[in-house]
Amino acid sequence: MAMEATNQPKLRWGELEDDAEDLDFLLPPKQIFGPDENGVKKVVEYKFNAEGNKVKITTTTRIRKLANARLSKGAVERRSWPKFGDAVHEDVGARLTMVSTEEIILERPRAPGSKQDESKAAGDSLAQIGKAGAVLMVCRTCGKKGDHWTSKCPFKDLAQPSDTFMDKPPSAEAPATGAGPQKGAYVPPSMRGGGAERGSGGGTEMRRRNEENSVRVTNLSEDTREADLLELFRPFGHVSRVYVAIDQKTGMSRGFGFVNFVNREDAERAINKLNGYGYDNLILRVEWAAPRTN
Protein backbone atom coordinates (compact mmCIF):
# COMPACT_ATOMS: atom_id res chain seq x y z
CA MET A 1 0.00 0.00 0.00
CA ALA A 2 2.84 2.34 -0.70
CA MET A 3 1.07 5.30 -2.13
CA GLU A 4 3.32 7.97 -3.43
CA ALA A 5 6.39 5.87 -3.46
CA THR A 6 5.56 4.32 -6.77
CA ASN A 7 5.06 7.65 -8.44
CA GLN A 8 8.57 8.67 -7.72
CA PRO A 9 10.70 8.31 -10.81
CA LYS A 10 13.79 6.29 -10.40
CA LEU A 11 16.62 8.64 -9.63
CA ARG A 12 19.91 8.18 -11.31
CA TRP A 13 22.86 7.59 -9.11
CA GLY A 14 24.53 10.73 -10.31
CA GLU A 15 21.66 12.82 -9.07
CA LEU A 16 21.30 10.92 -5.88
CA GLU A 17 24.72 11.98 -4.82
CA ASP A 18 24.01 15.58 -5.50
CA ASP A 19 20.66 16.00 -3.95
CA ALA A 20 19.75 13.20 -1.66
CA GLU A 21 22.89 13.20 0.36
CA ASP A 22 22.88 16.85 1.08
CA LEU A 23 19.28 17.19 1.96
CA ASP A 24 18.20 14.01 3.63
CA PHE A 25 19.19 15.25 7.04
CA LEU A 26 16.61 17.98 6.68
CA LEU A 27 13.82 15.44 6.63
CA PRO A 28 11.88 14.45 9.70
CA PRO A 29 12.83 11.01 10.97
CA LYS A 30 10.97 7.86 9.99
CA GLN A 31 8.11 7.01 12.31
CA ILE A 32 6.69 3.57 12.93
CA PHE A 33 3.31 3.03 14.56
CA GLY A 34 2.12 -0.33 15.67
CA PRO A 35 1.68 -3.13 14.96
CA ASP A 36 -1.56 -2.88 16.91
CA GLU A 37 -3.80 -5.77 17.98
CA ASN A 38 -4.99 -6.27 14.38
CA GLY A 39 -1.43 -6.48 13.19
CA VAL A 40 -1.67 -3.20 11.31
CA LYS A 41 1.59 -1.36 11.13
CA LYS A 42 2.05 2.14 9.83
CA VAL A 43 5.35 3.60 8.67
CA VAL A 44 5.60 7.30 7.91
CA GLU A 45 8.61 8.43 5.93
CA TYR A 46 9.58 11.69 4.33
CA LYS A 47 11.41 11.98 1.08
CA PHE A 48 12.27 14.45 -1.61
CA ASN A 49 10.70 13.66 -4.91
CA ALA A 50 12.19 14.39 -8.27
CA GLU A 51 11.00 17.99 -8.25
CA GLY A 52 12.68 18.51 -4.91
CA ASN A 53 9.41 18.70 -3.03
CA LYS A 54 9.06 17.05 0.29
CA VAL A 55 6.75 14.05 0.15
CA LYS A 56 5.23 12.16 3.01
CA ILE A 57 4.97 8.44 2.39
CA THR A 58 2.67 6.44 4.56
CA THR A 59 2.96 2.69 4.27
CA THR A 60 0.34 0.60 5.97
CA THR A 61 0.97 -3.10 6.27
CA ARG A 62 -0.73 -5.90 8.07
CA ILE A 63 1.48 -8.41 9.77
CA ARG A 64 0.24 -11.93 10.07
CA LYS A 65 1.92 -14.81 11.71
CA LEU A 66 2.18 -17.74 9.36
CA ALA A 67 5.29 -19.51 10.50
CA ASN A 68 3.72 -21.51 13.28
CA ALA A 69 0.72 -22.58 11.31
CA ARG A 70 2.89 -24.23 8.72
CA LEU A 71 4.96 -26.35 11.04
CA SER A 72 3.77 -29.81 11.85
CA LYS A 73 3.46 -30.98 15.43
CA GLY A 74 6.47 -33.19 15.04
CA ALA A 75 8.56 -30.37 13.68
CA VAL A 76 7.65 -28.12 16.59
CA GLU A 77 8.62 -30.86 18.99
CA ARG A 78 11.91 -31.47 17.21
CA ARG A 79 12.70 -27.79 17.61
CA SER A 80 13.21 -28.35 21.31
CA TRP A 81 15.33 -31.45 20.98
CA PRO A 82 18.60 -31.17 22.84
CA LYS A 83 21.72 -31.12 20.77
CA PHE A 84 23.69 -34.30 20.50
CA GLY A 85 26.95 -35.60 19.12
CA ASP A 86 29.50 -32.98 18.27
CA ALA A 87 26.88 -30.27 18.39
CA VAL A 88 26.71 -30.49 22.21
CA HIS A 89 30.03 -28.93 22.99
CA GLU A 90 30.06 -26.53 20.13
CA ASP A 91 32.25 -23.51 20.64
CA VAL A 92 30.43 -20.26 20.50
CA GLY A 93 33.02 -18.99 18.07
CA ALA A 94 32.86 -22.06 15.88
CA ARG A 95 30.48 -20.33 13.47
CA LEU A 96 29.55 -23.44 11.59
CA THR A 97 26.51 -21.73 10.18
CA MET A 98 26.86 -18.41 8.49
CA VAL A 99 24.64 -16.38 6.30
CA SER A 100 26.34 -15.60 3.06
CA THR A 101 27.53 -12.05 2.80
CA GLU A 102 26.99 -12.31 -0.90
CA GLU A 103 23.59 -11.95 -2.43
CA ILE A 104 23.10 -14.90 -4.76
CA ILE A 105 20.56 -14.56 -7.49
CA LEU A 106 19.07 -17.10 -9.76
CA GLU A 107 20.96 -16.09 -12.85
CA ARG A 108 18.89 -16.28 -15.95
CA PRO A 109 20.68 -17.73 -18.97
CA ARG A 110 19.36 -14.86 -21.08
CA ALA A 111 17.44 -11.94 -19.85
CA PRO A 112 14.02 -13.34 -19.09
CA GLY A 113 11.85 -12.56 -22.05
CA SER A 114 14.60 -10.29 -23.25
CA LYS A 115 12.56 -8.59 -25.93
CA GLN A 116 9.84 -7.64 -23.56
CA ASP A 117 12.24 -6.15 -21.12
CA GLU A 118 14.05 -4.13 -23.71
CA SER A 119 10.91 -2.50 -24.90
CA LYS A 120 9.96 -1.90 -21.32
CA ALA A 121 13.27 -0.26 -20.61
CA ALA A 122 12.89 1.87 -23.69
CA GLY A 123 9.47 2.85 -22.52
CA ASP A 124 10.90 3.85 -19.20
CA SER A 125 13.48 6.09 -20.69
CA LEU A 126 10.90 7.65 -22.92
CA ALA A 127 8.71 8.18 -19.95
CA GLN A 128 11.51 9.95 -18.21
CA ILE A 129 11.86 12.54 -20.88
CA GLY A 130 10.70 15.84 -19.67
CA LYS A 131 11.15 14.82 -16.11
CA ALA A 132 14.24 15.40 -14.14
CA GLY A 133 16.34 12.33 -14.34
CA ALA A 134 17.15 12.17 -18.01
CA VAL A 135 20.20 14.29 -17.48
CA LEU A 136 22.48 12.13 -19.47
CA MET A 137 21.00 13.19 -22.75
CA VAL A 138 21.88 16.83 -23.14
CA CYS A 139 21.95 18.53 -26.48
CA ARG A 140 24.95 20.74 -26.75
CA THR A 141 23.38 22.79 -29.50
CA CYS A 142 20.14 23.94 -28.01
CA GLY A 143 20.88 22.90 -24.49
CA LYS A 144 17.73 20.91 -24.06
CA LYS A 145 17.93 18.00 -21.69
CA GLY A 146 16.67 14.55 -22.35
CA ASP A 147 15.01 15.31 -25.66
CA HIS A 148 17.59 14.43 -28.24
CA TRP A 149 21.30 14.04 -28.69
CA THR A 150 23.41 16.81 -30.16
CA SER A 151 23.71 15.08 -33.50
CA LYS A 152 19.92 14.78 -33.74
CA CYS A 153 19.23 18.36 -32.81
CA PRO A 154 16.63 19.86 -35.14
CA PHE A 155 18.38 23.21 -34.85
CA LYS A 156 21.88 22.03 -35.44
CA ASP A 157 22.25 23.79 -38.74
CA LEU A 158 21.05 26.98 -37.18
CA ALA A 159 23.70 26.98 -34.56
CA GLN A 160 27.41 26.74 -34.43
CA PRO A 161 28.38 24.29 -31.84
CA SER A 162 31.96 25.33 -32.17
CA ASP A 163 31.44 28.59 -30.45
CA THR A 164 28.59 27.75 -28.19
CA PHE A 165 30.75 26.84 -25.29
CA MET A 166 34.05 28.25 -26.33
CA ASP A 167 35.92 29.81 -23.51
CA LYS A 168 37.88 32.02 -25.79
CA PRO A 169 36.02 34.86 -27.29
CA PRO A 170 35.84 34.10 -30.93
CA SER A 171 38.55 35.69 -32.94
CA ALA A 172 39.12 38.86 -31.10
CA GLU A 173 42.55 38.91 -32.59
CA ALA A 174 41.53 37.37 -35.82
CA PRO A 175 42.60 39.45 -38.74
CA ALA A 176 39.86 41.41 -40.22
CA THR A 177 38.19 39.17 -42.64
CA GLY A 178 38.19 41.92 -45.10
CA ALA A 179 39.31 39.64 -47.82
CA GLY A 180 36.11 37.92 -47.08
CA PRO A 181 36.03 34.15 -47.27
CA GLN A 182 33.98 33.23 -50.20
CA LYS A 183 30.97 31.14 -49.59
CA GLY A 184 31.93 27.53 -49.81
CA ALA A 185 35.60 28.23 -49.29
CA TYR A 186 37.31 26.98 -46.19
CA VAL A 187 36.94 29.25 -43.23
CA PRO A 188 39.20 28.57 -40.30
CA PRO A 189 37.20 28.04 -37.14
CA SER A 190 38.71 31.11 -35.56
CA MET A 191 37.25 33.21 -38.31
CA ARG A 192 33.86 31.68 -38.31
CA GLY A 193 31.04 33.06 -36.32
CA GLY A 194 32.79 35.70 -34.36
CA GLY A 195 34.32 37.23 -37.43
CA ALA A 196 31.04 37.11 -39.18
CA GLU A 197 29.34 38.55 -36.19
CA ARG A 198 31.37 41.64 -36.52
CA GLY A 199 30.00 41.81 -39.93
CA SER A 200 33.33 42.62 -41.41
CA GLY A 201 32.80 41.20 -44.79
CA GLY A 202 31.21 38.17 -46.35
CA GLY A 203 29.55 35.23 -44.73
CA THR A 204 26.24 36.93 -44.82
CA GLU A 205 24.45 33.76 -44.03
CA MET A 206 26.37 33.30 -40.83
CA ARG A 207 25.84 36.86 -39.95
CA ARG A 208 22.16 36.51 -40.42
CA ARG A 209 22.18 33.52 -38.20
CA ASN A 210 24.10 35.17 -35.48
CA GLU A 211 21.92 38.16 -35.39
CA GLU A 212 18.69 36.31 -35.63
CA ASN A 213 16.74 36.60 -32.42
CA SER A 214 19.85 37.75 -30.69
CA VAL A 215 19.50 39.11 -27.21
CA ARG A 216 22.11 41.24 -25.61
CA VAL A 217 22.66 40.84 -21.91
CA THR A 218 24.57 43.51 -20.12
CA ASN A 219 25.57 44.23 -16.56
CA LEU A 220 26.68 40.66 -16.05
CA SER A 221 28.91 39.92 -13.11
CA GLU A 222 32.48 39.01 -13.84
CA ASP A 223 32.13 35.36 -12.89
CA THR A 224 29.29 34.74 -15.27
CA ARG A 225 30.24 32.18 -17.88
CA GLU A 226 28.42 31.00 -20.92
CA ALA A 227 27.12 27.96 -19.11
CA ASP A 228 25.52 30.19 -16.51
CA LEU A 229 23.85 32.26 -19.14
CA LEU A 230 22.64 29.16 -20.88
CA GLU A 231 21.14 27.95 -17.66
CA LEU A 232 19.47 31.30 -17.13
CA PHE A 233 17.96 31.51 -20.59
CA ARG A 234 17.22 27.90 -21.36
CA PRO A 235 13.86 27.87 -19.58
CA PHE A 236 12.49 30.28 -22.15
CA GLY A 237 13.11 28.11 -25.16
CA HIS A 238 15.66 26.64 -27.47
CA VAL A 239 18.89 28.53 -27.24
CA SER A 240 21.10 28.20 -30.25
CA ARG A 241 24.10 30.18 -29.11
CA VAL A 242 25.46 31.78 -26.00
CA TYR A 243 28.40 34.07 -25.91
CA VAL A 244 29.98 36.03 -23.11
CA ALA A 245 32.49 38.66 -24.04
CA ILE A 246 35.80 38.13 -22.34
CA ASP A 247 38.58 40.59 -22.14
CA GLN A 248 41.50 39.21 -24.02
CA LYS A 249 44.15 40.67 -21.78
CA THR A 250 42.74 40.07 -18.36
CA GLY A 251 40.71 37.01 -19.17
CA MET A 252 37.88 38.49 -17.21
CA SER A 253 34.34 38.83 -18.41
CA ARG A 254 33.60 42.16 -19.91
CA GLY A 255 30.19 42.12 -18.40
CA PHE A 256 28.06 41.51 -21.42
CA GLY A 257 27.04 38.68 -23.65
CA PHE A 258 24.69 37.51 -26.32
CA VAL A 259 22.10 34.82 -26.36
CA ASN A 260 20.51 33.61 -29.57
CA PHE A 261 17.13 31.98 -29.52
CA VAL A 262 15.71 29.72 -32.13
CA ASN A 263 12.29 31.27 -31.81
CA ARG A 264 11.66 34.93 -31.74
CA GLU A 265 8.79 34.58 -29.27
CA ASP A 266 11.07 32.84 -26.79
CA ALA A 267 13.54 35.66 -27.05
CA GLU A 268 10.80 38.16 -26.49
CA ARG A 269 9.62 36.41 -23.39
CA ALA A 270 13.16 36.17 -22.10
CA ILE A 271 13.60 39.89 -22.55
CA ASN A 272 10.37 40.65 -20.78
CA LYS A 273 11.17 38.37 -17.90
CA LEU A 274 14.85 38.93 -17.41
CA ASN A 275 15.26 42.60 -18.06
CA GLY A 276 15.80 44.03 -14.63
CA TYR A 277 16.30 40.60 -13.12
CA GLY A 278 18.69 40.43 -10.20
CA TYR A 279 21.49 38.08 -11.02
CA ASP A 280 24.62 37.68 -8.95
CA ASN A 281 23.90 40.89 -7.03
CA LEU A 282 23.67 42.87 -10.26
CA ILE A 283 20.59 43.89 -12.14
CA LEU A 284 20.61 42.52 -15.66
CA ARG A 285 19.74 44.49 -18.67
CA VAL A 286 18.36 42.33 -21.42
CA GLU A 287 17.40 43.76 -24.77
CA TRP A 288 17.37 43.02 -28.45
CA ALA A 289 20.83 43.06 -29.81
CA ALA A 290 20.97 45.97 -32.16
CA PRO A 291 21.97 44.89 -35.60
CA ARG A 292 25.45 46.03 -36.27
CA THR A 293 25.91 48.90 -38.54
CA ASN A 294 29.38 49.00 -39.80
Place this chain on the structure above:
Amino acid sequence: MRPILMKGHERPLTFLKYNRDGDLLFSCAKDHTPTVWFADNGERLGTYRGHNGAVWCCDVSRDSSRLITGSADQSAKLWDVQTGTQLFTFNFDSPARSVDFSVGDKLAVITTDPFMGLPSAIHVKRISRDPSDQIGESVLTLKGPQGRINRAVWGPLNRTIISAGEDAVIRIWDVETGKILKESDKEVGHKKGITSLQKSVDGSHFITGSLDKSAKLWDIRTLTLIKNYTTERPVNAVTMSPLLNHVVLGGGQDASAVTTTDHRAGKFEAKFYDKILQQEIGGVKGHFGPINALAFNPDGKSFSSGGEDGYVRLHHFDHDYFNIKI
Protein backbone atom coordinates in the same frame (compact mmCIF):
# COMPACT_ATOMS: atom_id res chain seq x y z
CA MET B 1 18.59 -14.75 -1.83
CA ARG B 2 21.28 -15.00 0.77
CA PRO B 3 22.15 -18.63 1.24
CA ILE B 4 23.03 -20.06 4.62
CA LEU B 5 26.46 -21.65 4.59
CA MET B 6 26.94 -24.68 6.79
CA LYS B 7 30.51 -25.71 7.37
CA GLY B 8 30.12 -28.82 9.44
CA HIS B 9 32.02 -31.20 7.25
CA GLU B 10 35.72 -31.28 6.62
CA ARG B 11 35.49 -33.31 3.44
CA PRO B 12 33.38 -33.15 0.31
CA LEU B 13 29.67 -33.61 0.70
CA THR B 14 28.15 -36.77 -0.72
CA PHE B 15 24.44 -36.66 0.01
CA LEU B 16 21.68 -34.45 1.35
CA LYS B 17 18.25 -35.48 2.55
CA TYR B 18 15.32 -33.60 4.08
CA ASN B 19 12.90 -35.31 6.38
CA ARG B 20 9.28 -35.40 5.34
CA ASP B 21 8.25 -32.31 7.28
CA GLY B 22 11.14 -30.41 5.83
CA ASP B 23 12.40 -29.15 9.17
CA LEU B 24 15.54 -31.30 9.33
CA LEU B 25 18.31 -31.63 6.80
CA PHE B 26 20.67 -34.59 6.92
CA SER B 27 24.05 -34.27 5.30
CA CYS B 28 26.59 -36.96 4.51
CA ALA B 29 30.19 -36.33 3.62
CA LYS B 30 33.44 -38.11 3.10
CA ASP B 31 34.34 -37.33 6.68
CA HIS B 32 32.85 -39.98 8.90
CA THR B 33 30.04 -38.17 10.64
CA PRO B 34 26.64 -37.56 9.10
CA THR B 35 25.12 -34.40 10.50
CA VAL B 36 21.60 -33.14 11.03
CA TRP B 37 20.69 -29.46 10.74
CA PHE B 38 17.60 -27.41 11.26
CA ALA B 39 16.49 -26.68 7.74
CA ASP B 40 15.16 -23.20 8.42
CA ASN B 41 18.15 -21.48 9.97
CA GLY B 42 20.92 -23.98 9.35
CA GLU B 43 21.67 -24.55 13.01
CA ARG B 44 23.42 -27.83 13.72
CA LEU B 45 21.29 -30.17 15.77
CA GLY B 46 23.63 -33.09 16.07
CA THR B 47 26.05 -35.53 14.54
CA TYR B 48 25.99 -39.30 14.18
CA ARG B 49 29.34 -40.63 15.31
CA GLY B 50 30.33 -44.21 14.64
CA HIS B 51 31.22 -44.70 11.02
CA ASN B 52 34.80 -45.29 10.10
CA GLY B 53 34.77 -44.24 6.50
CA ALA B 54 33.18 -41.90 4.02
CA VAL B 55 29.40 -41.85 4.30
CA TRP B 56 27.84 -42.13 0.88
CA CYS B 57 24.15 -42.01 1.44
CA CYS B 58 21.40 -41.74 4.02
CA ASP B 59 17.66 -41.95 4.35
CA VAL B 60 15.28 -40.93 7.08
CA SER B 61 12.07 -42.66 8.04
CA ARG B 62 8.74 -40.98 7.41
CA ASP B 63 8.20 -40.20 11.09
CA SER B 64 11.74 -38.77 11.38
CA SER B 65 12.73 -41.23 14.08
CA ARG B 66 15.18 -43.49 12.24
CA LEU B 67 18.13 -42.69 10.05
CA ILE B 68 19.97 -45.19 7.91
CA THR B 69 23.40 -44.46 6.51
CA GLY B 70 25.62 -46.33 4.11
CA SER B 71 29.35 -45.96 4.43
CA ALA B 72 32.62 -46.93 2.82
CA ASP B 73 33.56 -48.71 6.06
CA GLN B 74 31.55 -51.65 4.65
CA SER B 75 28.58 -51.07 6.86
CA ALA B 76 25.19 -49.48 6.94
CA LYS B 77 23.95 -48.19 10.26
CA LEU B 78 20.58 -47.45 11.77
CA TRP B 79 20.44 -44.44 14.08
CA ASP B 80 18.05 -42.84 16.44
CA VAL B 81 17.50 -39.44 14.87
CA GLN B 82 16.85 -37.63 18.14
CA THR B 83 19.81 -38.78 20.18
CA GLY B 84 22.34 -39.85 17.59
CA THR B 85 22.75 -43.28 19.13
CA GLN B 86 23.54 -46.26 16.94
CA LEU B 87 20.76 -48.82 16.89
CA PHE B 88 22.09 -51.42 14.53
CA THR B 89 24.92 -52.08 12.10
CA PHE B 90 24.57 -54.07 8.91
CA ASN B 91 27.95 -55.40 7.98
CA PHE B 92 28.96 -56.13 4.42
CA ASP B 93 32.07 -57.27 2.65
CA SER B 94 32.27 -54.15 0.54
CA PRO B 95 31.43 -50.45 0.86
CA ALA B 96 27.75 -49.55 1.07
CA ARG B 97 26.90 -46.97 -1.54
CA SER B 98 23.20 -46.28 -1.40
CA VAL B 99 20.38 -46.74 1.10
CA ASP B 100 16.65 -46.22 0.78
CA PHE B 101 13.71 -46.91 3.07
CA SER B 102 10.66 -48.47 1.49
CA VAL B 103 7.21 -46.96 1.77
CA GLY B 104 6.18 -47.82 5.33
CA ASP B 105 9.79 -48.02 6.50
CA LYS B 106 9.62 -51.80 6.95
CA LEU B 107 12.27 -52.55 4.35
CA ALA B 108 15.46 -50.93 3.25
CA VAL B 109 17.46 -51.40 0.08
CA ILE B 110 21.22 -51.14 0.40
CA THR B 111 23.67 -51.37 -2.48
CA THR B 112 27.25 -52.46 -2.10
CA ASP B 113 30.20 -51.73 -4.35
CA PRO B 114 32.29 -54.23 -6.25
CA PHE B 115 35.25 -54.85 -3.99
CA MET B 116 38.14 -57.33 -3.77
CA GLY B 117 36.70 -59.54 -6.48
CA LEU B 118 33.17 -59.34 -5.15
CA PRO B 119 30.55 -58.08 -7.59
CA SER B 120 28.25 -55.24 -6.73
CA ALA B 121 25.00 -56.23 -5.08
CA ILE B 122 21.63 -54.92 -3.98
CA HIS B 123 20.51 -56.08 -0.55
CA VAL B 124 17.02 -55.82 0.85
CA LYS B 125 16.85 -55.74 4.64
CA ARG B 126 13.86 -55.95 6.90
CA ILE B 127 13.71 -53.07 9.37
CA SER B 128 12.10 -53.89 12.71
CA ARG B 129 9.99 -51.43 14.55
CA ASP B 130 11.84 -52.30 17.77
CA PRO B 131 15.60 -52.02 17.26
CA SER B 132 16.24 -54.89 19.68
CA ASP B 133 14.52 -57.27 17.24
CA GLN B 134 16.61 -56.11 14.32
CA ILE B 135 18.48 -58.78 12.43
CA GLY B 136 21.16 -58.41 9.83
CA GLU B 137 19.91 -61.05 7.40
CA SER B 138 19.07 -59.98 3.92
CA VAL B 139 15.58 -60.71 2.67
CA LEU B 140 16.83 -60.60 -0.88
CA THR B 141 20.14 -60.09 -2.63
CA LEU B 142 20.27 -59.03 -6.25
CA LYS B 143 23.42 -59.38 -8.31
CA GLY B 144 24.26 -58.98 -11.93
CA PRO B 145 25.08 -55.44 -13.02
CA GLN B 146 28.69 -54.72 -13.81
CA GLY B 147 30.40 -51.92 -11.94
CA ARG B 148 29.18 -49.84 -9.08
CA ILE B 149 25.48 -49.37 -8.44
CA ASN B 150 25.28 -45.74 -7.46
CA ARG B 151 21.68 -45.61 -6.48
CA ALA B 152 18.79 -47.96 -5.83
CA VAL B 153 15.33 -46.84 -4.80
CA TRP B 154 11.96 -48.44 -4.24
CA GLY B 155 9.37 -48.42 -6.97
CA PRO B 156 5.61 -48.04 -6.55
CA LEU B 157 4.07 -50.08 -3.73
CA ASN B 158 7.50 -51.52 -2.88
CA ARG B 159 7.03 -54.03 -5.69
CA THR B 160 10.08 -53.01 -7.64
CA ILE B 161 13.55 -51.66 -7.09
CA ILE B 162 15.05 -49.24 -9.55
CA SER B 163 18.81 -49.29 -9.76
CA ALA B 164 21.30 -47.24 -11.74
CA GLY B 165 25.04 -47.14 -11.77
CA GLU B 166 28.32 -47.01 -13.58
CA ASP B 167 27.17 -49.21 -16.45
CA ALA B 168 24.74 -46.43 -17.50
CA VAL B 169 21.81 -48.84 -17.51
CA ILE B 170 18.71 -48.31 -15.41
CA ARG B 171 17.13 -51.56 -14.23
CA ILE B 172 13.81 -52.31 -12.67
CA TRP B 173 13.87 -55.40 -10.47
CA ASP B 174 10.95 -57.41 -9.25
CA VAL B 175 11.23 -57.64 -5.48
CA GLU B 176 9.21 -60.86 -5.30
CA THR B 177 11.22 -62.88 -7.78
CA GLY B 178 14.49 -60.97 -7.91
CA LYS B 179 14.32 -60.84 -11.70
CA ILE B 180 14.98 -57.89 -13.94
CA LEU B 181 11.69 -56.59 -15.30
CA LYS B 182 13.00 -53.81 -17.48
CA GLU B 183 16.23 -52.29 -18.64
CA SER B 184 16.64 -48.84 -20.06
CA ASP B 185 16.99 -48.60 -23.80
CA LYS B 186 20.63 -48.30 -24.85
CA GLU B 187 19.66 -46.00 -27.70
CA VAL B 188 17.93 -43.34 -25.65
CA GLY B 189 19.58 -44.09 -22.33
CA HIS B 190 22.63 -42.55 -20.73
CA LYS B 191 25.96 -42.99 -22.43
CA LYS B 192 28.11 -42.76 -19.32
CA GLY B 193 27.81 -43.72 -15.68
CA ILE B 194 24.71 -42.60 -13.80
CA THR B 195 25.62 -40.64 -10.71
CA SER B 196 22.29 -39.85 -9.15
CA LEU B 197 18.67 -40.83 -9.21
CA GLN B 198 15.73 -39.13 -7.57
CA LYS B 199 12.06 -39.99 -7.47
CA SER B 200 9.33 -37.40 -7.87
CA VAL B 201 7.18 -36.62 -4.85
CA ASP B 202 4.29 -38.72 -6.07
CA GLY B 203 6.61 -41.52 -7.16
CA SER B 204 5.31 -41.60 -10.71
CA HIS B 205 8.55 -40.71 -12.39
CA PHE B 206 12.20 -40.26 -11.58
CA ILE B 207 15.20 -38.37 -12.85
CA THR B 208 18.73 -39.60 -13.39
CA GLY B 209 21.89 -37.57 -13.73
CA SER B 210 24.87 -38.86 -15.59
CA LEU B 211 28.47 -38.13 -16.41
CA ASP B 212 27.41 -37.88 -20.06
CA LYS B 213 26.39 -34.28 -19.22
CA SER B 214 22.71 -34.93 -19.26
CA ALA B 215 19.82 -35.72 -16.99
CA LYS B 216 16.84 -37.78 -18.07
CA LEU B 217 13.34 -38.11 -16.79
CA TRP B 218 11.81 -41.58 -16.84
CA ASP B 219 8.47 -43.14 -16.16
CA ILE B 220 8.85 -45.30 -13.07
CA ARG B 221 6.58 -48.13 -14.28
CA THR B 222 7.27 -48.40 -17.98
CA LEU B 223 10.83 -47.03 -17.94
CA THR B 224 10.11 -44.88 -20.95
CA LEU B 225 12.17 -41.79 -21.46
CA ILE B 226 10.03 -38.70 -20.90
CA LYS B 227 12.43 -35.79 -20.97
CA ASN B 228 16.08 -35.06 -21.53
CA TYR B 229 18.04 -32.15 -20.07
CA THR B 230 21.47 -31.45 -21.46
CA THR B 231 24.13 -29.32 -19.86
CA GLU B 232 27.81 -28.56 -20.33
CA ARG B 233 29.26 -30.48 -17.41
CA PRO B 234 28.99 -33.92 -15.90
CA VAL B 235 25.94 -34.12 -13.67
CA ASN B 236 26.65 -35.27 -10.12
CA ALA B 237 23.34 -34.54 -8.51
CA VAL B 238 19.74 -34.06 -9.61
CA THR B 239 16.59 -33.09 -7.82
CA MET B 240 13.09 -32.02 -8.71
CA SER B 241 11.03 -29.29 -7.15
CA PRO B 242 8.02 -30.70 -5.36
CA LEU B 243 6.17 -27.44 -5.94
CA LEU B 244 6.95 -26.22 -9.44
CA ASN B 245 7.88 -27.93 -12.65
CA HIS B 246 11.55 -27.35 -12.05
CA VAL B 247 14.48 -29.69 -12.27
CA VAL B 248 17.82 -28.85 -10.69
CA LEU B 249 21.10 -30.27 -11.94
CA GLY B 250 24.31 -29.99 -9.99
CA GLY B 251 27.73 -30.85 -11.17
CA GLY B 252 30.82 -29.28 -12.53
CA GLN B 253 34.09 -30.38 -13.87
CA ASP B 254 35.92 -33.24 -12.29
CA ALA B 255 37.43 -32.31 -8.94
CA SER B 256 40.88 -33.29 -10.14
CA ALA B 257 40.74 -30.71 -12.92
CA VAL B 258 39.62 -27.80 -10.74
CA THR B 259 43.04 -26.43 -9.95
CA THR B 260 44.19 -26.55 -13.54
CA THR B 261 41.50 -24.34 -14.99
CA ASP B 262 39.99 -20.95 -14.41
CA HIS B 263 37.44 -20.95 -11.62
CA ARG B 264 34.81 -19.59 -13.98
CA ALA B 265 35.31 -22.54 -16.27
CA GLY B 266 34.13 -24.87 -13.55
CA LYS B 267 30.40 -24.17 -13.91
CA PHE B 268 29.83 -25.10 -10.31
CA GLU B 269 26.25 -23.97 -10.49
CA ALA B 270 22.99 -25.54 -9.60
CA LYS B 271 21.19 -25.29 -12.90
CA PHE B 272 17.44 -24.92 -12.96
CA TYR B 273 15.54 -26.34 -15.89
CA ASP B 274 11.90 -26.27 -16.75
CA LYS B 275 10.77 -29.83 -16.35
CA ILE B 276 8.40 -29.78 -19.29
CA LEU B 277 10.02 -27.45 -21.78
CA GLN B 278 13.50 -28.78 -20.96
CA GLN B 279 14.77 -25.22 -21.10
CA GLU B 280 17.26 -23.72 -18.75
CA ILE B 281 15.69 -21.27 -16.34
CA GLY B 282 18.73 -20.16 -14.42
CA GLY B 283 21.72 -20.99 -12.34
CA VAL B 284 22.64 -20.55 -8.70
CA LYS B 285 26.33 -20.07 -8.15
CA GLY B 286 28.34 -20.16 -4.99
CA HIS B 287 30.26 -23.38 -4.54
CA PHE B 288 34.00 -23.50 -4.99
CA GLY B 289 33.87 -26.96 -6.38
CA PRO B 290 31.53 -29.35 -8.11
CA ILE B 291 28.15 -29.89 -6.55
CA ASN B 292 27.86 -33.45 -5.28
CA ALA B 293 24.48 -33.35 -3.63
CA LEU B 294 21.21 -31.54 -4.07
CA ALA B 295 17.96 -31.70 -2.16
CA PHE B 296 14.71 -29.81 -2.32
CA ASN B 297 12.79 -29.01 0.80
CA PRO B 298 9.45 -30.88 0.62
CA ASP B 299 7.66 -27.53 0.71
CA GLY B 300 9.51 -26.48 -2.43
CA LYS B 301 10.49 -23.14 -0.97
CA SER B 302 14.12 -23.85 -0.31
CA PHE B 303 16.80 -26.17 -1.53
CA SER B 304 20.25 -27.08 -0.40
CA SER B 305 23.38 -28.04 -2.25
CA GLY B 306 26.49 -29.78 -1.01
CA GLY B 307 29.77 -29.39 -2.77
CA GLU B 308 33.20 -30.79 -3.08
CA ASP B 309 34.26 -27.71 -1.07
CA GLY B 310 32.73 -29.19 2.09
CA TYR B 311 29.99 -26.59 2.38
CA VAL B 312 26.28 -27.10 2.49
CA ARG B 313 24.51 -24.07 1.07
CA LEU B 314 20.91 -23.67 2.08
CA HIS B 315 18.94 -21.41 -0.24
CA HIS B 316 15.57 -19.98 0.67
CA PHE B 317 14.05 -18.74 -2.54
CA ASP B 318 13.18 -15.14 -3.09
CA HIS B 319 9.62 -14.30 -3.83
CA ASP B 320 10.21 -13.75 -7.53
CA TYR B 321 11.43 -17.31 -7.98
CA PHE B 322 7.85 -18.46 -7.78
CA ASN B 323 6.80 -16.19 -10.61
CA ILE B 324 9.47 -17.09 -13.11
CA LYS B 325 8.16 -17.31 -16.61
CA ILE B 326 10.00 -18.53 -19.61
